[in-house]
Amino acid sequence: MTTIGITGATGHIGGTAARILGDRVGRVVVRNAARAPRLPGDPEVREAEYADGTAMxxxxxxxxxxxxxxxxxxxxxxxxxRTAVRAAAEAGVRHVVYTSFDGAAPDADFTLGRDxxxxxxxxxxxxMRWTFLRDSFYLDFFxxxxxxxxxxxxxxxxxRVAAVARADVAEVAAAVLADPAAHEDATxxxxxxxxVSFPExxxxxxxxxxxxxxxxxxxLEEAYASRRALTGEQWQLDAWVSTYTAIGSDELAAPSDDVARLTGHAPRTLQDALLGR
Structure with a gap:
């Protein structure tokens, strides 16, 4: 039997993927066990933070x-x-499915895409074997x-940006976890x-x-100035502003058919995401 573990089960993507998979999930890892959701199959709950290598x-x-x-x-x-990845390898995890970013690159316009x-x-x-789910910005967050x-x-x-619904990301994650060998070392x-553009x-x-x-x-000057009252952290300012510049560059505009191929249905539209469909 393959033991499937899921982190972030208190969040939308991890929790939705866990509910889709049901009793095939053997372990969920959360920062606070008291907030762990009730899931089908009653998987084992472990508490750990990514920064705590020993706990992970x-x-x-x-x-x-x-x-x-x-x-x-x-x-x-x-x-x-990096600490969580190192801990997973040391714990004997064979395959990691990681939720990355569509524009991930060492010089990505969106600064967090570099991370x-x-x-x-x-x-x-x-x-470890790997599967990278490079999701775009989330339609739900518009x-x-x-x-x-x-x-x-x-x-x-x-x-423009070909943003994606979180529900579609969760469904893809569940499909990959259900048959991980078929998705080894795939992006x-x-x-x-x-x-979609912001005016649209x-x-x-x-x-x-x-x-x-x-x-x-x-x-750019107006964007930084209007946000400085909210934080003095330069990394956060850069992340916020570069969200817009990445979209403005059209580097995230090209749609992919991966959601359709992996879930069997067309990806959700902005209207679908807004209305919870």
């Missing part, structure tokens, strides 16, 4: 295939990931780009069905959610 090794002992959901944004997230690239490199170097006034402001211009681009997204959100949204283009 203990939590992953006996796991064969691991869904490693990327950690929350943090200045030290790359080091957290994903280096995490992929750590997994490749670990000796309303969160807007302020309370419904304005989405950023230096994106008319650039998949997980996108929505079409590239604002129109669709207005129609779907019944409240007004609009897009206001900014210069």
């Amino acid at each position: 090794r203990a939590a992953l002992a006996g796991v064969d295939v691991l869904l490693l959901v990327s950690g929350a944004e943090a200045q030290d997230r790359l080091e957290q990931h 994903h690239w280096h995490t992929e490199e750590a997994i490749r170097a670990s000796g 309303p969160l780009f807007a302020g309370e006034d419904g304005v989405i402001a950023g230096p994106a211009g008319d650039g 998949y681009r997980l996108t929505g069905p079409e590239p 997204a604002a129109e669709r959100m207005t129609a779907a959610l019944g409240r007004p949204f609009r897009f206001a283009d900014q210069t």
Whole structure:
């Protein structure tokens, strides 16, 4: 029997993948066991944080295939990931399925895409088999780009992004975990069905959610200035602003058919994601 482990089970992607797989999941790893969801099959729950190599090794002992959901944004997230990867290899995990980023590269415009690239490199170097799920930005999060006034402001211009629904990412993760040998050392681009610009997204959100949204283009200087009141952390400012510049460059605009091939259905649209379909 192959023991499947899932991290991030308290989140949308890890939790949804676990529910899809049901009693095939043998272990879930969470930061706080008190928040672990009730899942079909009642998998074993272990508590560990990515930054704690000792706890991660203990939590992953006996796991064969691991869904490693990327950690929350943090200045030290790359080091957290490297620690978790090292712990997984030392615990005897054979295959890691990692939720990466569509534009992952050492020089990615989106600054956090660079962290994903280096995490992929750590997994490749670990000796474990791997599958990289390079998901685009999430369609579900588009309303969160807007302020309370419904304005989405950023230096994106008319650039487009083939953003993906989190539900599709979770379904792909479950499909890979259900038959990991068929996906060894494979990289998949997980996108929505079409590239969407922020002006187009604002129109669709207005129609779907019944409240007004609009897009206001900014210069780089305006983007940084408008966000400095929210944080003094330069890495966070760079991450926020580069979300828009990455979309503005159209480097994330090309759709992929990987979601359709791996799930058997077309990827969800922005309207689907907004309405929870």
